[in-house]
Amino acid sequence: MKGKNVLKVARGHVSLWEQQLRALSTAASTEKLSQGTKLSQRCSFSAADVTSYCRLTGDSNPIHTSTSAAQDAGFSGCVVPGMLCGSLFPAIIGSRFAGAVYVSQTLTFKAPVAVDEYLIAEVEVTAIQNLRRNAKITFSTRCFTDENERLLVEGQAVALLPLIKDLG
């Protein structure tokens, strides 16, 4: 992780959202966003996380839960569903900007994410359009390995953020 604008957020807990927003006030106001502002989150997904996610979404592709099936498909072990990694982008944005509404997301899956592998999900502001009631923000979005910054997922997101004053 490089750059002055990087603001890490801990993996969220629903019951604490308000406290988190208040505690992490430096970028919780759209006034403080500018081109190049980055928000990121470091996390990993356990086998139990992946199983929960697969049950929620009805995904029974065995490459996510069976080591032998994953190996048969050419992977070294179970693969975290790509969309679960992609879900970190709206999570970062929505956790920092309560009331954020997601408009679009593109995702290209560049490399498999292993169960229990630590990754960084990062969103970077690339365009800001101020509207009457909110701001339409475009982000470049990517996940990369914590260890050597190997790219795992990349894409672009657009979200409408409420025009809120600094919560700090």
Added chain:
Amino acid sequence: MKGKNVLKVARGHVSLWEQQLRALSTAASTEKLSQGTKLSQRCSFSAADVTSYCRLTGDSNPIHTSTSAAQDAGFSGCVVPGMLCGSLFPAIIGSRFAGAVYVSQTLTFKAPVAVDEYLIAEVEVTAIQNLRRNAKITFSTRCFTDENERLLVEGQAVALLPLIKDLG
């Protein structure tokens, strides 16, 4: 739901994936895929599903879990995370084609999905490219309401499917 090519799949259960694939053999072979083939899944997400998903991904945006916060943001009630709806597309594909590897997904969120609202997620084959070891399939992807087919999410997915024979 219209059209002859529509093949509904029940919401999956990880422990049953193999039986499901064998039972639902009609489109579980890439040989049987052609332009226009549709696979779909009908489901809804409960408040408990959304809470589980938000905990998994660290999304603490209160529009997903607090009715008053959702109403403050202009919605009638809690909104299912868009990416959770989008996750149905790889779930449909990966559950029918064990070993499928997702390459890309675009998503545009057209309308909010309410908690407990029934929706149809549908993928439709738009292009097939046969490679040496697998088939690269492009799908148009969309979610719409079960009741009046109002569009909720649309986009495009690309996946590599193993060249498997009919499992039936």
